[in-house]
Amino acid sequence: MSWLVPALLMRGSLLLPMLLPVANVTFSVFAIDSYSHGYRFKNIVRQLTYSFATATTIILLQHRNALHYSRLAESVNPFNPVYQTTIDALTRSLMALGHSLDESKGIALAKIGQGISSQAAFLSAQDGFTFLGLVALCGIGFGIWQRQIR
Numbered sequence: 687m688s689w690l691v692p693a694l695l696m697r698g699s700l701l702l703p704m705l706l707p708v709a710n711v712t713f714s715v716f717a718i719d720s721y722s723h724g725y726r727f728k729n730i731v732r733q734l735t736y737s738f739a740t741a742t743t744i745i746l747l748q749h750r751n752a753l754h755y756s757r758l759a760e761s762v763n764p765f766n767p768v769y770q771t772t773i774d775a776l777t778r779s780l781m782a783l784g785h786s787l788d789e790s791k792g793i794a795l796a797k798i799g800q801g802i803s804s805q806a807a808f809l810s811a812q813d814g815f816t817f818l819g820l821v822a823l824c825g826i827g828f829g830i831w832q833r834q835i836r
Contacts, residue, residue, distance in 0.1 A: 693815065700822050704829035711832055746817055750810035758802045772798065 709728070762769050776794035781787060 696822070700825065704825055707829060707832045743814060743818075747810050747814050750813040751806050754809040754813075755802060755806035758806055762798060762802065769798075 764770065773791070773794050776797055777787070777790045780790035780793050785793065
């Protein structure tokens with residue numbers, strides 16, 4: 687889990703420099719009496735942004751997971767020598783543990799499918815973090831531009 691710490695620190699350090707200038711520019715146009723209305727409006731926009739970001743992330747992860755799964759599953763066929771070697775080694779190992787030949791082949795195939803699913807999920811999460819990094823870079827540029835408005 688230590689690999690997650692840098693990503694969380696980057697996320698936390700990104701929000702403060704972006705939000706302060708944007709909030710300052712946003713609320714500077716309101717009179718003191720209108721501040722509560724502006725604050726409510728900001729909260730509505732924030733909730734809409736969170737909903738949009740969550741939906742976008744879910745769609746991106748599902749799409750990338752399906753793409754990576756189909757790409758990885760293309761190599762699982764009887765004509766691939768690596769697949770043949772892997773399935774034979776797994777079948778032999780399972781037979782040594784006391785499973786029958788048919789049972790060993792089924793378990794070995796299930797293990798390979800499980801590995802493909804895990805790898806596809808990992809690759810789609812990696813794509814998601816790449817996308818998040820690009821969005822963060824755009825946000826940094828926007829935050830710097832907002833600071834130059836005043």
